[in-house]
Amino acid sequence: MSLDTVDQAKSHPDTEQPWRELGLKADEYARIKEILGRRPTSSELAMYSVMWSEHCSYKSSKVHLKQFGEKAPKSDALLVGIGENAGVVDIGQGYAVTFKIESHNHPSFVEPYQGAATGVGGIVRDILTMGARPIAVMDSLRFGLADAPDTRRVLPGVVAGVGGYGNCLGLPNVGGEIVFDETYAGNPLVNALCVGVMRHEDIKLATAHGTGNLVVLFGAKTGGDGIGGVSVLASETFATGKAAKRPSVQVGDPFAEKVLIECSLEIFAADLVVGIQDLGGAGLSCATSELASAGSGGMAIQLDKVPLRDQSLSPEEILMSESQERMCAIVEPSKLQAFMKICRKWDVTATVIGEVTDGDRLHITFNNELIVDVPPRTVAHDGPVYNRPLAKPAYLADLKPTNIPKVDSAADITRELLAVISSPNIADKSWVTDQYDRYVQGNSVLAQPEDSGMIRIDEESHLGVAISTDANARWSYLDPYNGAKLALLESCRNIATSGAKPLAVTNCLNFGSPEDPGVMWQFAETVRGLADICLEMGLPVTGGNVSFYNQTGAVAILPTPVIGVLGVIEDVRSRTPMGIPAPNLRIVQIGNTVDNLSGSQWAYLHGQLGNTVPTPDIAAETKLINFLLQAQPLLESAHDISDGGLASALTESTLRHNVGARIDLPGQYIPGGVAAALFSETPGRVMATVHPDNYEALEKLAKAMEVPMHIIGESGGDSLIINDASIALNDLRQAFTQTLPKLFG
Amino acid sequence: MRIGVVTFPGSLDDSSALRAIRVAGGTPVPLFHASDDLKEVEAVVLPGGFSYGDYLRCGAISRFAPIMSSIIIAAEHGFPVLGICNGFQILCESHLLPGALTRNQGLHFVCTDQPLTVENNRTPWTSGYEVGSRLVIPIKNGEGSFQASAETLNELESEGRIVLRYADRNPNGSQHDIAGITNARGNVVGVMPHPEQAIETLTGPSTDGLGFFTSVLQSLVGR
Numbered sequence: 001m002s003l004d005t006v007d008q009a010k011s012h013p014d015t016e017q018p019w020r021e022l023g024l025k026a027d028e029y030a031r032i033k034e035i036l037g038r039r040p041t042s043s044e045l046a047m048y049s050v051m052w053s054e055h056c057s058y059k060s061s062k063v064h065l066k067q068f069g070e071k072a073p074k075s076d077a078l079l080v081g082i083g084e085n086a087g088v089v090d091i092g093q094g095y096a097v098t099f100k101i102e103s104h105n106h107p108s109f110v111e112p113y114q115g116a117a118t119g120v121g122g123i124v125r126d127i128l129t130m131g132a133r134p135i136a137v138m139d140s141l142r143f144g145l146a147d148a149p150d151t152r153r154v155l156p157g158v159v160a161g162v163g164g165y166g167n168c169l170g171l172p173n174v175g176g177e178i179v180f181d182e183t184y185a186g187n188p189l190v191n192a193l194c195v196g197v198m199r200h201e202d203i204k205l206a207t208a209h210g211t212g213n214l215v216v217l218f219g220a221k222t223g224g225d226g227i228g229g230v231s232v233l234a235s236e237t238f239a240t241g242k243a244a245k246r247p248s249v250q251v252g253d254p255f256a257e258k259v260l261i262e263c264s265l266e267i268f269a270a271d272l273v274v275g276i277q278d279l280g281g282a283g284l285s286c287a288t289s290e291l292a293s294a295g296s297g298g299m300a301i302q303l304d305k306v307p308l309r310d311q312s313l314s315p316e317e318i319l320m321s322e323s324q325e326r327m328c329a330i331v332e333p334s335k336l337q338a339f340m341k342i343c344r345k346w347d348v349t350a351t352v353i354g355e356v357t358d359g360d361r362l363h364i365t366f367n368n369e370l371i372v373d374v375p376p377r378t379v380a381h382d383g384p385v386y387n388r389p390l391a392k393p394a395y396l397a398d399l400k401p402t403n404i405p406k407v408d409s410a411a412d413i414t415r416e417l418l419a420v421i422s423s424p425n426i427a428d429k430s431w432v433t434d435q436y437d438r439y440v441q442g443n444s445v446l447a448q449p450e451d452s453g454m455i456r457i458d459e460e461s462h463l464g465v466a467i468s469t470d471a472n473a474r475w476s477y478l479d480p481y482n483g484a485k486l487a488l489l490e491s492c493r494n495i496a497t498s499g500a501k502p503l504a505v506t507n508c509l510n511f512g513s514p515e516d517p518g519v520m521w522q523f524a525e526t527v528r529g530l531a532d533i534c535l536e537m538g539l540p541v542t543g544g545n546v547s548f549y550n551q552t553g554a555v556a557i558l559p560t561p562v563i564g565v566l567g568v569i570e571d572v573r574s575r576t577p578m579g580i581p582a583p584n585l586r587i588v589q590i591g592n593t594v595d596n597l598s599g600s601q602w603a604y605l606h607g608q609l610g611n612t613v614p615t616p617d618i619a620a621e622t623k624l625i626n627f628l629l630q631a632q633p634l635l636e637s638a639h640d641i642s643d644g645g646l647a648s649a650l651t652e653s654t655l656r657h658n659v660g661a662r663i664d665l666p667g668q669y670i671p672g673g674v675a676a677a678l679f680s681e682t683p684g685r686v687m688a689t690v691h692p693d694n695y696e697a698l699e700k701l702a703k704a705m706e707v708p709m710h711i712i713g714e715s716g717g718d719s720l721i722i723n724d725a726s727i728a729l730n731d732l733r734q735a736f737t738q739t740l741p742k743l744f745g
Numbered sequence: 746m747r748i749g750v751v752t753f754p755g756s757l758d759d760s761s762a763l764r765a766i767r768v769a770g771g772t773p774v775p776l777f778h779a780s781d782d783l784k785e786v787e788a789v790v791l792p793g794g795f796s797y798g799d800y801l802r803c804g805a806i807s808r809f810a811p812i813m814s815s816i817i818i819a820a821e822h823g824f825p826v827l828g829i830c831n832g833f834q835i836l837c838e839s840h841l842l843p844g845a846l847t848r849n850q851g852l853h854f855v856c857t858d859q860p861l862t863v864e865n866n867r868t869p870w871t872s873g874y875e876v877g878s879r880l881v882i883p884i885k886n887g888e889g890s891f892q893a894s895a896e897t898l899n900e901l902e903s904e905g906r907i908v909l910r911y912a913d914r915n916p917n918g919s920q921h922d923i924a925g926i927t928n929a930r931g932n933v934v935g936v937m938p939h940p941e942q943a944i945e946t947l948t949g950p951s952t953d954g955l956g957f958f959t960s961v962l963q964s965l966v967g968r
Contacts, residue, residue, distance in 0.1 A: 255798025
């Protein structure tokens, strides 16, 4: 095929172009012609189509996401906000932390191992790009039913991919989630989170300024993998059966990324870059247009200089390639030699591919022929914006309250408890997490199955951070506004339960098709709820990610806003672990149980969903968080009560160190009897243990801070005894730990 | 006392090994694969990780690094060398230790707190332990299954060259539950568990791993 140059586009204005196949709408194509005053060249068309895709342009979500800016709480902690590769927060002592969560859902369905692996790789590069050393990863995973045949294909591959890539990078995997639900069949969710740390003065931004500064591409060579992955793969439902529009998933090389991390950090430390951007979705199209539009606007790129793995790639393909492990830096000419020396030390390929220019156009040539001449802002930021129709879905009118038989006798308690804790959503996840390295770097203070992952930042001062990701999609399905609020509150509670103070929020919003008004309503309600709760809790949102089109035919996934909260802890030695450490401790429940089983795991096991979600009680949650932080020296252990209710919390906390417990339920304070006491997932509750000598002080503190607290039992023995029901810890362990190995062995 | 830790491209537990040496009271010295300069260290640790991405075979490319030629010569003269995980694999590829580490039985990467028994305390790296004492140290690898010929196994057993054995459960199918071995001279030790990740209870399951680093410092003093 001959080269489609700018001159060609001018002289042949009527050439038929495959804009529709590239995912553009007629009005979008018309808009491109209007911007350029001519038809785009095929390279320009490739760039616009990929950058204006849902994944890159947020065209359906933008009108809603702006609430995060409008409702942003005042925060001194926020150093870099939404819009950069990842937000940055101040954690004190001169340290800044950056964290972000991103989806790699569709690629993980097509090719589970590589999809998940490159999901980890992409988020790690986003963190690195900010100037930070990546220090930990987490992953929030959702699959179809655990015993469904396709889950057996997807899950082991995803887990091996997350582990294979993350382990090889030397990043401890300190937590996450695994949830099974039929709506994720065909639409698994792979959301990867990364945290990085740097000194304040080391923050780097994605900007290209300074005429004459050089554009350097470094890292892996460019190949044909993932071409069009962003615009086509991530934006279209598979149900339409357009097989031709499924290009290959990117292929990851974690060793190349590990070397790229060390090389980049050494380059940053020597202060050799003006700006930096990683190459992820939309590859060079994204990196060049974003760097240029964040700078003065002018940039000239010689595309034929890009080192290729496959010499047959056309310029359009080079621009769209999503080959992994590549970075793009803006370097002053006087520093180029030092830059190249570090790249040679790490055997990293680095090539000057262009320079920053006067003016405000991005010019790309291929063998001296001009193939792209665009205002970069129109590519990177001025994409279309849609205000899509919303409609409250009809299913909400047909919801029924739960109606599950009472739980009274010892046999009832034993049977129902074992059923809940052995169900795939609640059962022990070691089969998965033991495939991840949680120790590497030697700073992991807490990791799965603890309430949050906790990483030591400074060995001298003992400063640390905690991270938790949470979502309750069934609650979001019942009430997306409050569901989002509850997910954020749960994540904050997990942070505080471990002894850290919540500081900032990131999110990954996974939904069905935005072209479905019902899905769009779920999305709008979710964003509204999340923006409101962040304002109410005074927590800044540092960034986020939206994944639409998680839908098979008419069936969308449950609305799944995954919320990540970052917390800070002054001294990691004072963290609160979740396991009961010794016998003869008093076991308390902090917070009251409400008789509502809607959306609970127990109701799900009985084939019911229910109709209402608990009301988020922000005042009570705030009191609880403050109480947990102040009570920390008095507590021996603490564990959030959420998925699977008290039954699950008791199981996890007793099995951790093999210390049993005797529990008396319901007590006078629980409406709804034993069933609600054990299986309700009422938010705002924590199970804790306290030494009898400290109990009085704890009770006094609870009263003073207006936090309800109830003694529910005592630790000790080798059984979990609830009223008249006694389950030997060995039997409990058997039920809790065998589910996943049996399914996926 | 200067103890070196080699960073290969893809080494991951190098920083933890340097920390462990410091915590044990030694002077940690970073060494780089591309130089053959041992910087006057008195012992060396080859850390865990995925050097060269485990391409070809684990340790197969690192074995040819310039630093390894210096280490191989020094080791043949009694210089203490500890290979941890990927370091153990590199020692086997270098023929400083016999046998090979292969894919785990079950084919999964395994990260777990592993009970171990000390079998040999005559090496500079284990002299501080009692024979028969039980340790809990993390393992984290995908290729940790120790395999050797019957003849080699016989030799290792009869000469008491098995340093550590897996206790309670064999996590990866290693022959004779072998978790660590030494060479005939006793100065080169390879272990699959990560003692550098068990030096403080805050970040590890125990402090059982610190003994490897205090042992070598002690034996260098006594030399």
